[in-house]
Every structure is written in C-alpha cells, then in structure tokens.
Amino acid sequence: MSLSERMLKIDRRIIFLVIGLCTLLPLLYPVGLPIRISPEVRSIYDYVEALPERSVFLLSIDFDPASKPELHPQAIALLRHAFRKNLRVVAMTLWVSGTGMADQLLTQVAHEMGKENGKDYVFLGWSPGGPAVIINMGQDLYTAFPSDYGGKATKGLSVLEGVQSLKDVAYAISLGAGNPGVEAWYVYGKDKYKFELGGGCTGVMAPGLYPLLRSGQLNGLIGGLRGAAEYESLIEQKGRAVAGMDAQSATHFAIIVLVAICNLFYFSLRQQQGRRHT
C-alpha cells in the first residue's frame, strides 16, 4: 500500500483528535480576533435599536437543547438588547422540548436586567398545533395562550396592554432550528398579519433562509454562532458566542486543511494509477 493510499484511509480517530484539540485549545487560550459585522445581523440590531420604548417585541424560541450552543447565545444577546431598550418582551416556543430551556434563559436574562415578570416580560410557553398556533395568535393572542407558562391569565397582564393579536407586535424574531421555525413565522404570520420579522437560525440552516432575506420577507438574519458573536459585539456585551469564535475559526481551518490534504493524496494516487495503466 502506497503512502497516498495509507493517508486516504487514515484512522478516523486521528481526525477526531485534531478536531477535539482545535476546539479545546482556543477555548483555553483565546486569541480574540476581530469580528466583522454582516449587514443581515446589523439590520436586526438597527431595527431593535430604533423601536420606541415599551414596544412589543416577540421572541419565539423555536429550538430544543440540541441547538443550544448556537441559538442560546443569540437569544441571550437579543433579550439583553430588548431589555436594555426597555421593550415589552413576549417570549414563547413552538417546540415542546425547548420549553424548559426557554423559560430558564428568559428568567435568567430578565433577572440580570432587573425586569419584572408580567410587567416587562411574559413567557407564554408552548401550545400544540405548530403553525396553527401562529395563525391563532394572529387572530387572537388570548385564545392561543389563555394563560402564561406560570399559569397566570394572560388577559390583564400589563406587559400585554393594548395587544390583541400579532398585528400589535412591533417586531418579532423567530430563533428556529427547524420546522416550525423562521419560515413558518413568515408564511403563517408576517404575510397575513403584517408585522416586521427577523430570523435567527443554526449555521447549516442559514443558506436556506437567504432567499427570504433578499426578498425582504425577513428584515435580518442571525446565522449560527457567528451571527450570535456579531450581535454580542454590537450590543458590546461579549459572551459565549464571541468566546466560541476562536474555536470555530480553528475547526474550520482544520477541516479546510484536511480536505486539502485528502485531495492532494487523491490526485497523487490517481497519477500513480494512471502511470501503472500506461
């Protein structure tokens, strides 16, 4: 077996080790390279920044713990920004397995920013039906969620004063890891009830949402950990996403180098085989 053949059949545990080290070392010894802000993240930031105080900001936390590393920092950065701007935050989830996590993160950020449940924010929780919940909220928010996650009646909560349906929401953002998520919020929500919509998603999902962004169906998009790091930089409150960017840089480069090596040996093997045939 030639060197090229041996290299192409390298033990995958070596690749695992390389990726493991590329993730671990930058987390232990961060470099802190500057992060450039993309226009799609900036437009979400600018829109939130321009909202008047006490506007209704709806955050739909449509992911479960599997996507926590990418979407949790996005949610935290958005909530910090919304609370800092003194917006009324209405949070909910379309994913039943994300309910506990969504409640924890909202409570944690609200506590950190000194906000009061029922007055400054509310967590509506989860309701069955997927996209039907969005339509129902567009028709009447109180029919979709008669009570909040804690069991308190939603009607009469000061945070929801003047809010009857999705038409009264100033800005909504769905942080989605799949379906129902960002697309469902556009198709069943924004298109009919005419509110401004932004999106956040995992890195692998982002390319699929670019058509919605280009057509203005979404006014902005936070894609993956990189998007979260950009948002953290914009609000000048660096957190886990910025810390993770060095690790992501290193792993991306490790994969690029691995792919380059694999192609190098692949062509060398093809050349050897060609020579043997002639």
Place this chain on the structure above:
Amino acid sequence: MIFLRRQLPLLITMITGLLFAAQYYVPHPSSERLLTSATKWLQIIGGFALVLGVTSLFHQHAVKIRRQEAGWGYSVVLYAGMVATIAAGALAWGKESLDGTMTGFGWVYTFMMVPLQGTMFAILAFFIASAAYRSFRARSREAAVLLVAAVIVMMGRVPLGEYLIPVSGDLSQWILNVLNASVRRAILIGVSLGAIALSFKIIFGVERSYLGGSKE
C-alpha cells in the same frame, strides 16, 4: 360503510379545502371568526396527535420487548425513561421549578435531556470532519466547483479566514446572497408549485393515499 370510509372524508376534505383557500382572501369579520375557531380546533387536534404519538410509541416498543426482537434492550431503556419522565412530570404538574425550587421533572430536563441533546449535536462536528476528509474530493468539475465554494464560505464565515484573506468575507457573502439565494429560490418556487398541485389533487379527491387502507 363505504360512504363513511371513503366518500364522507373526501367530501369533508373538499369542502374545508375550498373553504379555507377562499377564506384567506375574504377579510370579513365572520370569515376571520371562522379562521379563529378552526385554528383553535387545530390546536386541540394537535394536542390529541401528541397523545396518539406517545401511545403508538409505547405500543411499538411493548411489542418489541414482548417478542424479544433484536435491540429489545434499548426499548426497555426507552420505556423506563419515558415512564420515569412522565411520572416526574405528573408529580411536578409539568413544571421545571415550583416556587424557585427545581422539581424532579426540571432535574431530568436540565441534567439529562439538555446535556444528552447537546452531546449528540456536538458529536456531529467530529463526524462532519471525518466525512469531509473521506468524501470531499474533486472527482469531477462539478465537485471541484463545490469544493472551492465550500472552502471560500468556510473561510469567510470565521474571523481567522477574514483576517488571513480579507476578501474571503465579501466573497462568501456574495456566494450566499447571490448564487445560493437564486438557486434556493428556484427550488423553493418548484417545491411550492408542487405543493399547490398536490393540494388541488387532495382537495378534488385525485390523491387519496392519506385515507389509508387498500385501493378501491
């Protein structure tokens, strides 16, 4: 019996399909009330679907355990996990915390479900790297184009890439915004047209596989 099994569901599908397709274009209050009430029903049916799903899962794994089929041990683990979680949830009234104290249900969620799901997702990075090494080869011109585009996007999406090759950020943005968006949009339009055609077939009873059972 045939009427109840075949004609009636087809009739309901046709009437509701046409009614709600038309409803979208009628902003009259009574039309809106109809939508409100229908979506409320949808939510209720969604709740029942969840119960149905869990029951079916229980049944499927009970059969596997009873027959001691290959991998029945995993079914026992699944059964134990589900029963324990449902019990913990019922005891805590479905709440992760009560009066600021974490319940058993909250403990299961925070210390079992969250790390397990996180681990599954994290493992992906290792397998993607291994798969990329084994299969991401420029075997043809098309594969070479894909490879170059992937490398540019991977570089442009991380600070180190932009630091080493400043133009990679703009190039990656162009690939995502122009090439990717146009192709995705074309696919999206095709899929949507297909969905419209399928909806018509279902509404008018041409496509009946959703009714289940044998062919008439």
